[in-house]
Amino acid sequence: MQSIGIQCAIFPSQKTAATQLSFTKQTGHVRSKGTQETVSFTSVSTETTPVGTWRHMSSTPIKASTSGFGPTPVKRPKTELLDEEEIPTNLSEIQQTLDSLYEPGDSVAEPSETSGMDISCDYTDAKYTVFESSLRELFKTCPFCKNNCNVQRRRLGTFVSFCQVCEHCQYTKKWQSQPVKGSTPVGNLQMSAAVYFTGGSFIQMHKICRAMNLQIHHFRSFRMHARMFLEPAIFHKWKMDQQAMFQSLQPLGKIALSGDMRADSPGHSAKYGSYTLLHLDSNKILDIQLIQSNEVGGSAHMEKEGLRRGLDHLESNHLQVDYIMTDRHTQVQKYLSEREIKQYYDVWHLEKGCILWQCILTRMLIVNRQ
CATH class of the missing domain: 3.30.420.10 (Ribonuclease H-like superfamily/Ribonuclease H)
Incomplete structure (x- = not known):
């Protein structure tokens, strides 16, 4: 078997960098059509879990442009660090941009990898501030053979996930800090909604979080959340209440x-x-x-x-x-x-x-x- 390191699981790149967790390459098919490429990997594990794939997860929804002719175009992933107006369309330009923005500690998780662990997300569910060192203690040793494990962290804004692999008994465990709906972490969306609906400033909130190294998504993701989710929700709620008032006043x-x-x-x-x-x-x-x-x-x-x-x-x-x-x-x-x-x-x-x-x-x- 051939072991490879993954630099950024968004596009298959010939430039590789070692990470904490290595995957065993079984298939490496590449399907290129405009702006979408995927690479499939199989994780070696003793658990009866489906094949997982690590790809890019965006903090913002992905829209596919419709021209009205032929099949629906392939969706193009958007990164949190790129504004929608600044995202290049050429594949080589995309790869160069991602390489320049890549940070080993800030890799992101794929929704399909964590969808099996998705739990019901309730707004009333309590949230806590947890240190990363405390989280790593939970995945440091294997629960069966007690040996040290390889741990890979993937982060997107307030979202963080860990993949634990034991090289001795091939034990594998995946954990995520919050539910993911579609391609959007619920915590990122709720953070944007809390700032937007209370009339606060996301820039000030971002400064506060950065002052204590509390991870938070970027302002561009906040604006995307506002355009795609929050503002349409406000407009829908206003129209529904307005129509209800009109119906109650008509008999008067x-x-x-x-x-x-x-x-x-x-x-x-x-x-x-x-x-x-x-x-x-x-x-x-x-x-x-x-x-x-x-x-x-x-x-x-x-x-x-x-x-x-x-x-x-x-x-x-x-x-x-x-x-x-x-x-x-x-x-x-x-x-x-x-x-x-x-x-x-x-x-x-x-x-x-x-x-x-x-x-x-x-x-x-x-x-x-x-």
Whole structure:
């Protein structure tokens, strides 16, 4: 038998580097089609376990582009250290990039290798901070012959797995620190969700973890989690709750609303504005419309456009407006009069206007006396 060392189990490379664990090579077929290559290995073991393969596991989901012609293209793995815009498409460029980013202590595990050990993942399942030296003690010696074993560590963000092989009795054991769903470690996704949903900063969280050498995934993986999982989940939850509110308000007839816009910067230089419609009886947000200034020809027109989109959305869901309370925006006044919707002024805006005029008059009186 021929024993080889594996440098990085992503692509079959002619450049090899010894690792702690060597596999016995039984088959070495390479299937090259665009961007996917695999190498199969068989682990020598006394256990009745299926053949395992170590390949690359991404902390982010893998998407296959569909062109609409022929079979679905082969999926291309993405590494945690590469942004999706920076991933090369040429095989030689991919291999050179992976060789330059390779770190022996940060190899990654393959989902198919650990899928047999996958356990049910519950959000309420407690998590603990464990030192690597304490984990290695569990796999240092063979439980049968008590000899020292070869131990290989594979890590991806908060995920870590160990493969223990005894050279004397051929005992093999594989262990992972957390479940893996598809190609994404559950702990990495839950960490991204905890930061995103609490309004925290992943960069600050990353600094804290690095200060105590606590392993965490990269910012690019966090953004991929947000784009692929977290933001679609938020949007889906919002649409479901919004439709439920619409259905509960439909039997009530006409509804009373309050609306106002919030811009990203004060004055007439705002680029984005969000117009919010509030149901006065229940104090619940019914709709939020995001407007960009170049869509409507300037920031001065964003408030009217946001109101128009919100009212159109309510009407498309069979909700009729009895009256609406807004500020004294001139375009809004004209639009509501054309739409024949009763308008009331917000007391806060009236009070702010009265205080403003009172300050102006007071200032004028002081200047005249002087």
